[in-house]
Amino acid sequence: ETGVTQTPRHLVMGMTNKKSLKCEQHLGHNAMYWYKQSAKKPLELMFVYSLEERVENNSVPSRFSPECPNSSHLFLHLHTLQPEDSALYLCASSQDYRGGADTQYFGPGTRLTVL
């Protein structure tokens, strides 16, 4: 799927590192999402941005810090992570934020390993 890109595709970091995940959508959408998918678990919604404003924050620890500088870009800043934060982090976008009725377009994900 080239509509939503994520970088890096793989990331290994120590617990004291600071890193950022980047997501870019080329679809002209107004809403962007971060999801976490741990091994053999369902996708967990982390954050939702609509028109660059955060509209959902699903009790995510403060060591995850999102940033949405414009409607095409979304970042997830990581610091002092724990090994249990190792997972596939997925970014998605939709035309607008209308909850479950919107079609979401997902990126390929960033596979994060915390040592």
Add this chain to the structure above:
Amino acid sequence: LAKTTQPISMDSYEGQEVNITCSHNNIATNDYITWYQQFPSQGPRFIIQGYKTKVTNEVASLFIPADRKSSTLSLPRVSLSDTAVYYCLVGDRGGADGLTFGKGTHLIIQP
């Protein structure tokens, strides 16, 4: 919150039609039903969405009975490449309830 229930796994063979049913007994009037497909280590991909009766596109059909308490995703003539996890989501235009993916159905297609 409209909770969904799907079979954990299903098996079928190439060339068969596969039907995956999702139960959503407390679906609300404004809720839509959306299905996604996910391959390992990839993001989910939209398959189809419907509100009532039947919806068909180039890859699948979605059957929704009149009471809307369940829905069935129908995949015609599956191939090995249809092996994936399939998620049923139910939600409306008002919030994040419909963004709960659940465990999905792991469909395994054999030769």
